Amino acid sequence: MLDNTKRQDIKVILQQVWGYEDFRYPQAEIINCLLNKQDTLVIMPTGGGKSLCFQLPALLQPGLTIVVSPLVALMENQVQQLQQKKIAAGLIHSQQAKSDRKLIISNLTQLKLLYVAPETLLTPPIWEKLLQPDLMINNLIIDEAHCIVQWGTTFRSSYTRLGVIRDALHKHKQNKITIAAFTATADTLTQQTIIKTLRLKKQFKKFVINPYRSNLQLKVKTVWTAKGRKKATLKFIQQQHNKSGLIYVRSRKASELLAKWLREQKLNTVAYHGGIINSKRRAIEQDWLTGKLPFVICTCAFGMGIDKSDCRWILHYHTPELLPEYLQEIGRSGRDNKPAIALALISEPTGWLDNEDKQRSQFFTNQLAKQSKQAKKVFEILPSQGNILDIIKEIPDSELALGILQNLDLIQWQDIFNYQKKSSNKNINSVSTSQQTKQMQQFLQTKQCRWQYILSAFSFIKEAKDFKCSKCDRCSLEKPSRIISNK
Incomplete structure (x- = not known):
């Protein structure tokens, strides 16, 4: 001490x-x-x-x-x-x-x-x-x-x-x-x-510290068509009356297309993603921070650690696959502890009329499966010990594979460049985030208080018991039975 x-x-x-x-x-x-x-x-x-x-x-x-x-x-x-x-x-x-x-x-x-x-x-x-x-x-x-x-x-x-x-x-x-x-x-x-x-x-x-933010109202809205998603977005933005916010999408192409469409609706916005040159990204960040741009259409490349206390709203045009990622992104609003709102748009359950969410989720799953398959191939031909700088020159896509193998405890790093291969019968195909993606889907479809679900998901079981935030779309019409502090 x-x-x-x-x-x-x-x-x-x-x-x-x-x-x-x-x-x-x-x-x-x-x-x-x-x-x-x-x-x-x-x-x-x-x-x-x-x-x-x-x-x-x-x-x-x-x-x-x-x-x-x-x-x-x-x-x-x-x-x-x-x-x-x-x-x-x-x-x-x-x-x-x-x-x-x-x-x-x-x-x-x-x-x-x-x-x-x-x-x-x-x-x-x-x-x-x-x-x-x-x-x-x-x-x-x-x-x-x-x-x-x-x-x-x-x-x-x-x-x-x-x-x-x-x-x-x-x-x-x-x-x-x-x-x-x-x-x-x-x-x-x-x-x-x-x-x-x-x-x-x-x-x-x-x-x-528990993640509950009493000033942050959580909502999820079902949209039935791709056109309906755009209409819901436009309506929500107009309701914010030029207050500062962020719209999250899951691809570079989606950010460009949505920004173009919103500009056609006479709204002042731009797309932001990792493919934009550094100087332009810095300019966009500054324009948003100073209020020149009321909102930005962005991928997950934007917002982490950027301190804008008066961001009043977050719109998930596309929801992330993982609940922790969702919580990170909504956390960029209401940093001044004043009221803020986070709205997520989701497809109707069958995905027949608007299958974009299903396709994106399937792409995510397929990418994980592809990476696991590649890791398995690399493990089979990987020398018992070696230097990562040499391996990535000799074996294509081996750097990511080594990360997966380390996470599965199939290799051990001796220092920052050299690894030691372990003998194991562990199934490499077990690399998956299926439980985490299922958790996110359950959150979007839950009938209980949304903050209560988040508290339970992050192991705040005692705090979650009988909890009602009184503001989310699932319990806004109910009287709060208990309010908790995040201290």
Whole structure:
């Protein structure tokens, strides 16, 4: 535990740098863990102040805190805010100019926080710089840690290797390195995967704050045709009276088509997805943040960690396949704790009149099956041990396959580049998210309070019992039997 002098120092920094008089629970407790070199897992709703929990300790400790972050926009947003506070922070990403990257790398010893994507962190040039004896590394922070599960075995396999970083660094560093993982959403299975993948110490501390947001009204609307989906979207937007919002779709093409159609209806909007050049994406983000664009048609590439407190609504033109992803996306509205609404549009149950949702879900399932089949092929020809840099040159699509195999405990990483194959009879075809996709479908069709369903799904069983939010489309006509706080 921290002595009183240290506690007072922390309060002074909080007030002088961030302008807050006091912490919100459990910020002070999480900061204590990091300063006491204790591994930590934090599940805290969007807007709960997660970033402060690892940024403030970075200022009080000698050396560098590495923050692994999934999106360039998220990194740029946080680094810009830190630099405005006169905090020495930098970022490295693949879209950077070589001169900018070189400048950051040459000044690592001068930084307090370094933001980097997992793919960039696990490249030989960056790794060699981190091993320099004069560079002290104190914390490894995994921001948006749910990506380990949602993306690690689908298209960003570097997430599955993050757990070996600490041991690899300890071979070159004398000081103890702490790992802390932060996310807004993680059910029990996701928590277990994060803990296992990151190899958190047995004495790690866990903070789990229930996801209920009393200011966020949840609604689901059935649309019977593709045309009806567009009409419902237009009507909903008009009802928002130019308030700030986001519309989520599941493909780049869908974002372009819907944005085009809405512009034809005389609405000011644009499409946003990973295929748009970096400078244009940054411009769109800025236009939305400043209110020049009232809303954006976006894929999941938009919104994570971008802090716009007055976003008043989220419309899911297409729903995500997974409930944690849904919760992440609706969490981008109402961050100022004022009323906000999240509406999801779904096809009628048979899918005969509008089969777009069924087709998209089937595509998702087929992609997982295809990836599992490829992983099985790779496992059969994979050498008993080897270096990932050599393997991906020799075997097509092997990098993602290695991530799947690691998740199934069929290979073990010896360090960040070298693996050891395990002998196992485990069925690779077991790679599936069928239970999670079923959970999302049950949420969309549930007759109970929607927040009650979410609380149960994320293992808040006690809080969910007899719970009614009184605002969602399933219980808005009923009197609330019990209201809970997310503290």
